[in-house]
Amino acid sequence: MKKNIYTLTKKEYKTIVKRLGRELNDFEILIFASMTSEHCSYKHSKRYLKKLKNKNVIMQDQNAGAVKFGNNNYIFFKLESHNHPSAVSPYEGAATGIGGIVRDILTLNCKCLLLGNSIKFGNFDNKKNENLFNEVVRGISTYGNSIGIPTVCGETQFLDCYNNYAIVNVLALGVVNPNDVILSNAKPGLKVVILGSTTGRDGVNGATFASKSLNDDINDEQKNDKLSVQISDPFMKRKLIMGLKEIFDKKLVYASQDCGAAGILSSTSELVSKGHCGVNLYLDKVHLRQDELSPQEIILSESQERMVILVEDYNINQVLSIAKKHEIGVSIFGETIKDKKYNVYFNNELLASLPPNILTNAFEYRLKVKKPKYIKILEKIKFEHNNNNLDLEYDICKILSHPNFKNKSHIFEQFDSTVGNKTIIEPSMCGGVSSIYIDKDNILGVSIDSNPQKVYLSPKNGVELSFIESYRKLVARGFNPVGVTNCLNFANIENKDISYQFVKSVEGLANISKKMNVPVVSGNVSMYNETNNKPIFPTVIFAMVGCLDNYKTIISNCFSNNETIFLLGEPIDDNMNIGASFYQYVLQDKVCGKIDKVNYNKEILYRNIIFDLNKKNIINAISPVHTGGLFAALFKGLLKNKLGFSGTLIFNLFKNDYYKELFGECANPRYLISTTKQNELKEIFDINNIDYKILGITNSNKTISFNKMTFDKTLFYRSFIDT
Amino acid sequence: MKVGIVVFPGTNCEEDTYRALKFLGFNCSYIFHNEYIDNLFDYRMIILAGGFSFGDYIASGRLAKFSPIICKIKEYIENKAGLVLGICNGFQILCEANLLPGVLTFNNNNKFISKSVNLKLNYKTWDLNLNLPIAHFEGNFYANKNDFKIIKEKKMDFLKYNQNINGSMDFIAGLYDNNNCIIGLMPHPERAIFEYSKSQDGRLFFEFIKENILLKI
Numbered sequence: 027m028k029k030n031i032y033t034l035t036k037k038e039y040k041t042i043v044k045r046l047g048r049e050l051n052d053f054e055i056l057i058f059a060s061m062t063s064e065h066c067s068y069k070h071s072k073r074y075l076k077k078l079k080n081k082n083v084i085m086q087d088q089n090a091g092a093v094k095f096g097n098n099n100y101i102f103f104k105l106e107s108h109n110h111p112s113a114v115s116p117y118e119g120a121a122t123g124i125g126g127i128v129r130d131i132l133t134l135n136c137k138c139l140l141l142g143n144s145i146k147f148g149n150f151d152n153k154k155n156e157n158l159f160n161e162v163v164r165g166i167s168t169y170g171n172s173i174g175i176p177t178v179c180g181e182t183q184f185l186d187c188y189n190n191y192a193i194v195n196v197l198a199l200g201v202v203n204p205n206d207v208i209l210s211n212a213k214p215g216l217k218v219v220i221l222g223s224t225t226g227r228d229g230v231n232g233a234t235f236a237s238k239s240l241n242d243d244i245n246d247e248q249k250n251d252k253l254s255v256q257i258s259d260p261f262m263k264r265k266l267i268m269g270l271k272e273i274f275d276k277k278l279v280y281a282s283q284d285c286g287a288a289g290i291l292s293s294t295s296e297l298v299s300k301g302h303c304g305v306n307l308y309l310d311k312v313h314l315r316q317d318e319l320s321p322q323e324i325i326l327s328e329s330q331e332r333m334v335i336l337v338e339d340y341n342i343n344q345v346l347s348i349a350k351k352h353e354i355g356v357s358i359f360g361e362t363i364k365d366k367k368y369n370v371y372f373n374n375e376l377l378a379s380l381p382p383n384i385l386t387n388a389f390e391y392r393l394k395v396k397k398p399k400y401i402k403i404l405e406k407i408k409f410e411h412n413n414n415n416l417d418l419e420y421d422i423c424k425i426l427s428h429p430n431f432k433n434k435s436h437i438f439e440q441f442d443s444t445v446g447n448k449t450i451i452e453p454s455m456c457g458g459v460s461s462i463y464i465d466k467d468n469i470l471g472v473s474i475d476s477n478p479q480k481v482y483l484s485p486k487n488g489v490e491l492s493f494i495e496s497y498r499k500l501v502a503r504g505f506n507p508v509g510v511t512n513c514l515n516f517a518n519i520e521n522k523d524i525s526y527q528f529v530k531s532v533e534g535l536a537n538i539s540k541k542m543n544v545p546v547v548s549g550n551v552s553m554y555n556e557t558n559n560k561p562i563f564p565t566v567i568f569a570m571v572g573c574l575d576n577y578k579t580i581i582s583n584c585f586s587n588n589e590t591i592f593l594l595g596e597p598i599d600d601n602m603n604i605g606a607s608f609y610q611y612v613l614q615d616k617v618c619g620k621i622d623k624v625n626y627n628k629e630i631l632y633r634n635i636i637f638d639l640n641k642k643n644i645i646n647a648i649s650p651v652h653t654g655g656l657f658a659a660l661f662k663g664l665l666k667n668k669l670g671f672s673g674t675l676i677f678n679l680f681k682n683d684y685y686k687e688l689f690g691e692c693a694n695p696r697y698l699i700s701t702t703k704q705n706e707l708k709e710i711f712d713i714n715n716i717d718y719k720i721l722g723i724t725n726s727n728k729t730i731s732f733n734k735m736t737f738d739k740t741l742f743y744r745s746f747i748d749t
Numbered sequence: 750m751k752v753g754i755v756v757f758p759g760t761n762c763e764e765d766t767y768r769a770l771k772f773l774g775f776n777c778s779y780i781f782h783n784e785y786i787d788n789l790f791d792y793r794m795i796i797l798a799g800g801f802s803f804g805d806y807i808a809s810g811r812l813a814k815f816s817p818i819i820c821k822i823k824e825y826i827e828n829k830a831g832l833v834l835g836i837c838n839g840f841q842i843l844c845e846a847n848l849l850p851g852v853l854t855f856n857n858n859n860k861f862i863s864k865s866v867n868l869k870l871n872y873k874t875w876d877l878n879l880n881l882p883i884a885h886f887e888g889n890f891y892a893n894k895n896d897f898k899i900i901k902e903k904k905m906d907f908l909k910y911n912q913n914i915n916g917s918m919d920f921i922a923g924l925y926d927n928n929n930c931i932i933g934l935m936p937h938p939e940r941a942i943f944e945y946s947k948s949q950d951g952r953l954f955f956e957f958i959k960e961n962i963l964l965k966i
Contacts, residue, residue: 171884171886172800172804260804261806262804264800353758439862439863439864440862443863444863444937444946444947445799446764447939449947452947463943
């Protein structure tokens with residue numbers, strides 16, 4: 027058990043002793059080590075995350091936050107990371123990641139409507155990365171498909187900084203009637219019930235393990251780490267979903283909390299701490315997978331598929347009989363009390379007696395922030411293409427066939443996207459927004475996005491740009507963005523460069539969320555993501571949700587034959603910065619340059635124009651410009667119907683660096699709009715003094731041609747689609 | 750028309766099926782697998798919905814066949830009380846319980862497959878082209894020589910994939926045992942009903958069921 031103490035420093039120990047006014051016993055030290063681990067306590071990030079508070083968010087202090095959706099619904103959603111377990115044991119790590127996030131939503135009495143994921147790996151030239159990738163996908167597929175919730179959205183990237191490691195972030199979203207929400211606030215006089223799987227030895231110390239950097243030189247430690255990963259049981263989860271629904275529907279539960287990181291310990295201490303009361307726990311009463319578990323193991327086990335619910339005495343029998351019907355294990359192992367004490371008993375022996383408020387809120391640190399050297403260096407590097415000797419056709423194929431850009435159907439076809447019978451937009455080759463039917467007046471759109479290179483280069487502006495890309499994707503399909511959740515994956519936070527990345531990222535997020543009026547509903551922070559002391563790029567994942575009142579007004583994302591393509595926005599010119607654009611990385615393996623600030627007013631103006639044009643039925647399809655720039659957006663628009671195109675893409679830079687104009691990603695909003703009513707559209711843009719260009723016309727020819735250059739379109743489609 | 754939807758622990762398409770059939774005008778109710786029931790004769794159709802009954806541990810459908818409800822279904826079939834329809838996991842259960850010939854095993858790419866597929870439904874005068882979603886890991890149909898002969902003789906192979914998506918023998922996506930009134934299929938017609946869905950061909954499928962079978966029983 028010595029291993030446990032590694033997250034509790036001497037200084038921290040002393041502070042706790044001072045606050046308590048007494049020394050701690052061994053069992054209590056163990057409890058504090060887990061509860062004050064970064065994973066449970068957010069001690070380094072808490073202070074900064076306060077900036078994200080927003081009064082439009084409902085229940086921000088619960089397991090997930092919500093936004094109001096239509097008149098009768100709350101939508102709860104949250105992203106969560108499961109990086110450390112997935113790096114050590116990819117299949118179980120990914121599977122239990124989904125298990126965990128689903129419980130967060132379930133515990134609020136939500137009907138879970140959709141799942142999503144963002145997964146990142148190193149390149150496949152290393153066999154280990156390929157294995158990590160296959161196993162993570164298999165884990166998500168096996169678990170997600172079994173529990174009857176569709177996986178509708180996701181993103182996958184391969185970058186060297188994730189070598190030998192895996193970023194696994196999973197999203198769950200649920201809907202509930204506001205009157206039916208079940209909170210995680212206790213009150214005295216309730217029975218503490220644990221429902222679901224047996225408690226075993228798996229996942230003991232998972233929280234402390236997730237609060238350090240992994241190092242694959244030390245074999246002993248790795249073996250130990252494997253034991254810290256939980257084992258998934260999707261069948262038990264399905265039974266738990268069905269059983270809990272019945273228990274919740276009959277209103278038998280006063281409060282509920284899922285058993286995630288630090289198991290029974292964190293779930294029960296959070297319940298009583300939020301309810302300003304205390305609890306007596308009898309660990310010997312918990313139903314176990316094997317005999318001979320020590321009380322330490324019982325309280326810290328992260329065995330999956332368990333929930334803690336607080337039940338009034340008179341409802342206990344009904345809860346027990348429903349559990350029996352659904353074949354779910356159940357035990358009553360404590361009661362809540364008035365006295366603000368967290369008392370733990372084992373075979374009548376009192377092992378710990380602590381005040382819950384110290385337990386759940388022990389430390390809060392301030393980080394040292396200074397602009398890192400590497401950013402100053404990279405900002406100054408100019409990225410240029412010499413226009414001589416360019417093989418544009420070859421370079422386009424290289425971009426389209428890059429694993430981070432190309433067709434991902436081999437991944438998403440392993441995830442059941444139609445179970446639930448409410449899927450409107452399924453994942454597709456074009457990527458972008460997925461959509462779910464809530465009721466006839468409420469259609470939900472969701473998109474997952476991230477841009478690690480941009481955040482690495484410029485944490486604040488990069489985060490704002492990633493955020494706004496999600497925003498634009500939703501707008502392009504006609505959805506009005508209403509809320510966002512995030513997962514902040516960083517390396518060792520005690521390193522100054524990393525803490526700069528973190529603090530600036532949060533600053534950017536807080537700023538843009540306010541400016542765009544899209545509140546941050548919930549979030550998750552994962553630190554110490556590195557192997558062999560190499561930090562990952564700051565990986566900030568966004569999942570944004572938008573709403574629409576009629577699914578018939580969803581805007582298409584594929585152009586049709588014989589349509590005129592407009593660019594809403596300005597073409598790139600010499601003065602715009604395009605730092606960390608995708609093509610720079612693909613063609614020259616470089617991340618450099620500067621990133622401009624997002625123009626908030628313009629974003630809102632364009633959104634309003636698009637919604638207005640959609641109402642007037644003037645536009646047929648929209649393709650937002652993001653990764654891969656103008657050319658990629660055009661390509662994605664043409665993709666589904668495999669069209670040809672003829673027109674102009676280069677307006678400003680044909681003499682010098684025209685790659686910048688073709689593939690560059692700037693901060694200004696740009697959308698490609700297809701229409702058959704070009705005169706009307708032109709008139710509206712002209713009258714309102716809006717920047718636009720007419721790019722050309724789609725056709726059924728065999729070629730894509732622009733600025734007097736002609737390319738065989740089948741070559742491009744093959745590069746993108748073939749696996 | 751009364752329809753019973755069987756729910757095992759691990760079934761996850763019961764609500765989808767309920768909503769879809771209700772929309773089509775059927776009167777649905779759930780039957781929990783170990784619930785005490787005299788018999789199922791009140792129902793015109795019994796549906797074994799999709800999912801992962803008993804976690805599909807060991808093999809899909811293998812544990813569900815031991816459930817008390819399977820005896821009641823056998824009795825239902827013997828009495829020719831109505832149609833038994835197994836969708837996805839339901840099809841796997843029917844095969845495991847020997848109520849339909851053959852077995853369903855892992856897809857030949859050894860991966861879960863979730864996508865829309867084109868199918869041909871061919872039965873007597875009915876000839877339909879359908880586009881329906883599939884979502885399964887074990888949908889690769891195989892029958893031994895003897896079973897395959899029976900399938901061909903009785904013309905049970907009424908539903909076939911246009912492209913062999915999972916390695917199924919003879920492109921078989923579904924079987925219809927006309928004598929005993931049992932249908933099993935891997936695709937999900939219940940997920941192609943609503944106007945907002947990608948396809949509405951599930952409506953055609955249930956029309957086929959209604960006009961060709963239920964009205965004749």
